[in-house]
Amino acid sequence: MTTSEDADLKAAVFQRLHPRVYLERFVAENVRPDGRQIDAWREISVNVGSISSANGSALVRVGNTTVVCGVKAELAEPELDAPTRGFLVPNLDLPAICSPKFKPGPPTEEAQVLSDRLNEVLVTTIPLESLCIHPGKSVWVLYVDATCINYDGNAFDAALIAMVAALKNTMLPKATYNEDTMRTTCSRKTLSPLQINSLPISMSFGIFDSHVFPDPTSFEEPLLDTSISVVIDDNGKISSVSQIGADVDALLTCTSAARKRHEFLSQRIYL
Amino acid sequence: MAQAGFDRRRINGPEESFPPVFDDDDDRRPSSKPRQGRKPSEIRPIFLQPGLITQANGSAYIETEKTKIACAVYGPRQSKNMAYSENGHLNVEVKYAPYACRQRKAPIRDAEDRSIGVAIHQALLSSVRLELLPKSTIDIFIVIIESDGLEGCVAAGSVAASTALADAGIELFGLVVSCAAALVDDEIWLDPTLDEAQYAKGSLVLATMPALETVTSVWQNGQMQTVDVIKCMELCEERCTEMHSVVAQVLLDSQR
Numbered sequence: 001m002t003t004s005e006d007a008d009l010k011a012a013v014f015q016r017l018h019p020r021v022y023l024e025r026f027v028a029e030n031v032r033p034d035g036r037q038i039d040a041w042r043e044i045s046v047n048v049g050s051i052s053s054a055n056g057s058a059l060v061r062v063g064n065t066t067v068v069c070g071v072k073a074e075l076a077e078p079e080l081d082a083p084t085r086g087f088l089v090p091n092l093d094l095p096a097i098c099s100p101k102f103k104p105g106p107p108t109e110e111a112q113v114l115s116d117r118l119n120e121v122l123v124t125t126i127p128l129e130s131l132c133i134h135p136g137k138s139v140w141v142l143y144v145d146a147t148c149i150n151y152d153g154n155a156f157d158a159a160l161i162a163m164v165a166a167l168k169n170t171m172l173p174k175a176t177y178n179e180d181t182m183r184t185t186c187s188r189k190t191l192s193p194l195q196i197n198s199l200p201i202s203m204s205f206g207i208f209d210s211h212v213f214p215d216p217t218s219f220e221e222p223l224l225d226t227s228i229s230v231v232i233d234d235n236g237k238i239s240s241v242s243q244i245g246a247d248v249d250a251l252l253t254c255t256s257a258a259r260k261r262h263e264f265l266s267q268r269i270y271l
Numbered sequence: 272m273a274q275a276g277f278d279r280r281r282i283n284g285p286e287e288s289f290p291p292v293f294d295d296d297d298d299r300r301p302s303s304k305p306r307q308g309r310k311p312s313e314i315r316p317i318f319l320q321p322g323l324i325t326q327a328n329g330s331a332y333i334e335t336e337k338t339k340i341a342c343a344v345y346g347p348r349q350s351k352n353m354a355y356s357e358n359g360h361l362n363v364e365v366k367y368a369p370y371a372c373r374q375r376k377a378p379i380r381d382a383e384d385r386s387i388g389v390a391i392h393q394a395l396l397s398s399v400r401l402e403l404l405p406k407s408t409i410d411i412f413i414v415i416i417e418s419d420g421l422e423g424c425v426a427a428g429s430v431a432a433s434t435a436l437a438d439a440g441i442e443l444f445g446l447v448v449s450c451a452a453a454l455v456d457d458e459i460w461l462d463p464t465l466d467e468a469q470y471a472k473g474s475l476v477l478a479t480m481p482a483l484e485t486v487t488s489v490w491q492n493g494q495m496q497t498v499d500v501i502k503c504m505e506l507c508e509e510r511c512t513e514m515h516s517v518v519a520q521v522l523l524d525s526q527r
Binding site: 066072100104 | 289292
C-alpha cells in the first residue's frame with residue numbers, strides 16, 4: 001500500500017472508531033469533514049418533469065442526498081364536513097436503498113416524523129378548495145410521494161424542495177362531473193397547473209459544541225446536540241421553526257442565517 | 272382503485288380514491304403493425320450510470336426511455352439470524368415507487384414486487400461467486416422510479432443489479448445482461464414498451480453472461496410456439512452481446 005492509501009485507511013478507521021474526536025479535529029480548523037467551510041451549504045440541484053407516469057415530478061440533490069418526488073392525482077368523494085375541500089397526502093419514504101441504517105420493512109420512526117413535519121408545511125402551499133370538482137361529490141386527491149434514493153443527511157430540506165417543485169410541475173386534467181351518471185370524466189387534452197399559494201424553502205442547522213452547522217450530513221447528524229429547522233416562504237416570512245434539543249442561544253443565529261440563505265435561493269430553486 | 276387500509280405509519284388520504292377516467296379511453300387503438308418508431312429488432316438506447324448512491328457499497332442507475340430504475344448493493348455483510356452457511360446469500364428486494372405506473376401503487380409491497388425480485392435473483396445467482404463469502408449476505412435493493420412494462424423492468428433491473436455488483440467490487444463470474452422480447456401476431460419485437468407488451472401473445476426475458484456465453488435465466492410468459500421461443504432467445508442473445516460491451520465500457524469509464 002502506498003503511503004497516501006495508508007493514510008486514507010487510517011483516517012477512515014479513525015472516523016469509524018472515534019467519530020466525535022474526528023469531527024472536533026475538523027472544526028478546530030474551521031472546516032467540515034466533507035471539505036466545505038464551517039458555515040457553508042451544499043449545492044442544490046433541481047430537475048423537474050422527468051417522470052411521465054406521474055402528473056408532476058421532481059428530482060432534487062442536496063449534495064449527495066437525493067430525493068425523487070412524484071405527484072399522482074386521483075378522484076374521491078370529499079369528507080362530509082368539508083364538501084369543497086380536496087386532499088393533499090404527502091409521504092416521505094426512506095427505503096433500505098438509501099442508507100445502510102435503514103432496513104427493509106414498514107416506515108421507520110424517522111420517516112414517520114419527517115412525513116408528519118412535511119405534511120404540516122405543505123398544508124399551507126395549496127388551497128384545498130382549488131381541488132374541488134363538484135362540491136360534495138367529487139374532489140381531487142393529490143398523492144405527493146417522495147422517495148429518498150441516497151441519504152446523506154438533511155432529508156427534510158431536500159424532500160420539501162422536491163415536493164414543492166413537483167407540485168409546481170403538476171398539470172391536472174380538466175374534470176367534469178356528470179350529475180346524471182354521478183361519474184367524473186377527465187380530458188387528456190386540457191391540462192392546467194395547480195394553484196399555489198406559497199413556495200416554502202426549509203433550512204436546517206445542527207449545533208455541535210456551540211458551533212452552528214448548516215445542512216448537516218449523515219456523518220454529522222448523530223453527533224449533533226441540537227437540530228433547528230427554519231421554513232421560509234416565498235414572501236420572506238418565516239412559516240415554521242422547529243428545534244429538537246436544549247440549546248438556548250442558537251435560534252437567533254440560525255434564523256438570520258436562514259434568511260440570508262433564503263435570499264440567495266429564492267429565485268433559483270423553483271423556476 | 273386505491274383502497275388504502277388505514278396505515279398508521281403514513282399520512283393517509285381518503286378511504287377510497289379512484290384513478291381518473293379519461294373521455295378518450297375507448298378510442299385508444301392497440302399497437303398496429305408495423306412497429307411505431309423503431310424496427311422490430313431494435314432496442315432503445317440505454318443510459319447506465321454506476322456509483323450514484325454514495326451510501327451503498329455499489330450502485331447503478333439505468334434509464335431506457337420510460338424505464339428508470341435505481342439499484343444499490345450493500346454487502347457482503349454479516350448474515351444475522353441465520354444459521355451458518357458455507358456459501359453466501361443473495362437477497363434481492365424490489366420496490367415500486369407509488370408514482371411509477373399509470374395507476375398509483377400503494378407503498379405496500381405486493382406479489383408483483385416479489386415476482387420481479389425472484390426473476391432478478393434467478394438471473395444474477397449464477398454469476399456471483401458466493402462460495403467465497405461464507406456467513407455473509409449480499410443485499411440488492413432496487414427501486415423502480417418509472418416503469419414501462421413488467422418485462423422491461425425485469426430486464427433493466429437485472430442489468431442495473433449486475434452493474435451495481437461490479438461497482439461494489441464483489442467477485443463475479445461475468446456481467447449479466449438481459450433483454451426482453453414480445454411476440455406480436457407473428458413478429459418478434461425486442462424491448463417492448465408497456466403498450467406493445469399488452470397486445471403480445473407471449474413474451475420472453477433472457478438473461479445471459481456474454482463473457483462466458485452462458486444463459487443464466489429464461490422467463491417466458493404467454494402462449495408461444497417452441498420455434499418462436501428459440502427464435503426469441505437467439506435474437507435476445509445477439510442484443511445481449513452488444514449490450515455487454517456497453518456495460519463494460521460504462522464500468523471502465525466510471526473507475527477513471
